[in-house]
Amino acid sequence: MNDKLTELKSRLREASDFNSAASVLYWDQTTYMPPGGAEARGRQIAALQKLAQERFTDPAIGRLLDDLQPYQESLPYDDDDASLLRVTRRDYERQTRLPAQFVGEMAEHSIASYQTWIKARPANDFAAVAPVLEKTLELSRRYADYFPGYGHIADPLIDESDPGMTVAVLRPLFKALREQLVPLVDAIAAQPVPDDSFIYRDYVEQQQWDFGVDIVRHYGYDFERGRQDKTHHPYMIRFSAGDVRITTRFSRNNLVDGLFSTLHEAGHAMYEQGVAQEYDATPLGHGTSSGVHESQSRLWENVVGRSQPFWSYYYPRLQAVFPAQLGDVSEGAFYRAINLVRPSLIRVDADEVTYNLHVIIRFELELALLEGKLAIGDLPDAWQASYQESLGIQAPDNRDGVLQDVHWYSGLIGGAFQGYTLGNIMGAAFWQAALRANPGVMDDIAQGEFAALHGWLRDNLYRYGRKFTADELIERVTGAPLTIDPYIAYLRGKFGELYGINGS
Ligand code: ZN
Numbered sequence: 060m061n062d063k064l065t066e067l068k069s070r071l072r073e074a075s076d077f078n079s080a081a082s083v084l085y086w087d088q089t090t091y092m093p094p095g096g097a098e099a100r101g102r103q104i105a106a107l108q109k110l111a112q113e114r115f116t117d118p119a120i121g122r123l124l125d126d127l128q129p130y131q132e133s134l135p136y137d138d139d140d141a142s143l144l145r146v147t148r149r150d151y152e153r154q155t156r157l158p159a160q161f162v163g164e165m166a167e168h169s170i171a172s173y174q175t176w177i178k179a180r181p182a183n184d185f186a187a188v189a190p191v192l193e194k195t196l197e198l199s200r201r202y203a204d205y206f207p208g209y210g211h212i213a214d215p216l217i218d219e220s221d222p223g224m225t226v227a228v229l230r231p232l233f234k235a236l237r238e239q240l241v242p243l244v245d246a247i248a249a250q251p252v253p254d255d256s257f258i259y260r261d262y263v264e265q266q267q268w269d270f271g272v273d274i275v276r277h278y279g280y281d282f283e284r285g286r287q288d289k290t291h292h293p294y295m296i297r298f299s300a301g302d303v304r305i306t307t308r309f310s311r312n313n314l315v316d317g318l319f320s321t322l323h324e325a326g327h328a329m330y331e332q333g334v335a336q337e338y339d340a341t342p343l344g345h346g347t348s349s350g351v352h353e354s355q356s357r358l359w360e361n362v363v364g365r366s367q368p369f370w371s372y373y374y375p376r377l378q379a380v381f382p383a384q385l386g387d388v389s390e391g392a393f394y395r396a397i398n399l400v401r402p403s404l405i406r407v408d409a410d411e412v413t414y415n416l417h418v419i420i421r422f423e424l425e426l427a428l429l430e431g432k433l434a435i436g437d438l439p440d441a442w443q444a445s446y447q448e449s450l451g452i453q454a455p456d457n458r459d460g461v462l463q464d465v466h467w468y469s470g471l472i473g474g475a476f477q478g479y480t481l482g483n484i485m486g487a488a489f490w491q492a493a494l495r496a497n498p499g500v501m502d503d504i505a506q507g508e509f510a511a512l513h514g515w516l517r518d519n520l521y522r523y524g525r526k527f528t529a530d531e532l533i534e535r536v537t538g539a540p541l542t543i544d545p546y547i548a549y550l551r552g553k554f555g556e557l558y559g560i561n562g563s
Pocket of ligand 1: 327
């Protein structure tokens, strides 16, 4: 048994190494590569990913998993070896169901649709992407068909990024959330709008950079096993347990864009840095789902990074860095400005409260498309109607409407968005549990201390990697299945106080 397990691990490591090498090339492509490198780089990344895919779906892996089945069954569920075998089998069965020819077709279409979208969005040309989207929808349906027995056609697509999550669970969860959010947004909109003009004064980039780096260092992001670089669309990327990087961007005339993007990506990276080192280069060696990942990025960005105790510590320090820009702005005014709630058109710029409505709109549209209840040609109008209904606004054109997100134009339709809102809901549940275990966390934050919170998250969430699914983690940590209650309580508490809205 031991020999077979060693052989399995060695084969898994090789597949993982090809993927990580592709990731390094991608990181370089989006940070330092000169434009001339683009064409060859796309090819080089694809070549490595193909090798990784071939290694991972090698029938030898299937035989080893079969041979090791009795060993797996002899072990407790949460044993490391048992978990490795269980998760590897799930990935293996999933990936071997998709024919290589189909995977190739998807990859090719994804590149072509991205190229079309890159030109169509600035030109406000939905007609140009419509035929591409038709094909994307067809591929998405075919994808689902490789997983017969699903409850809803979107389930296999959702399962890819949020294993175990289904439409049957998400639809009522999101519906209940929307019913709570719409009146909250309305009540806030009836209040005076706080002044946030000082956020858009002139802030030197290097000082913004240094301030953000100082915070994430205090958070516990380990720069001995990571680094930060600049890119257009910030992301976190893991090459190994010892190298988990973040990227960010800055704007001279927007103090918060770069700062909160740094805090967000550091949250993702601390999760990855916290995964048990011995899981590295195996299927256990990553965060467990897009929802749990987003729960951590948004916890460090919003729940901690936009909290009142946090800024009671950091605001005097920020003022000292930017005395000319913020000398005349009180801590309270700054706190209100960074938590300003306002219905807006662009998801990625949305505040904590309205953000979920952006996500739920997209989730529902994806389901309607996959169910055949909505035609691609009617998507722009459906988009506008949804925004009118949920947020009371409409985009002047498709550029800031249906063309705004890259997701449908670089991947499949279905499964692309639910993780963002799921992350907010889960983040609040984890946060509540963290506060129960460490009642002093808020006082710590007001002192610029994050070790107890970070340690608790590492011990109860991060270290497990993919050993447990999101559902299992929620049950273990909170003792109950996922509900929206902690999240609603969090939003009501914070924004009720900020906007002087009581109860309801
Ligand atoms: Zn994120």
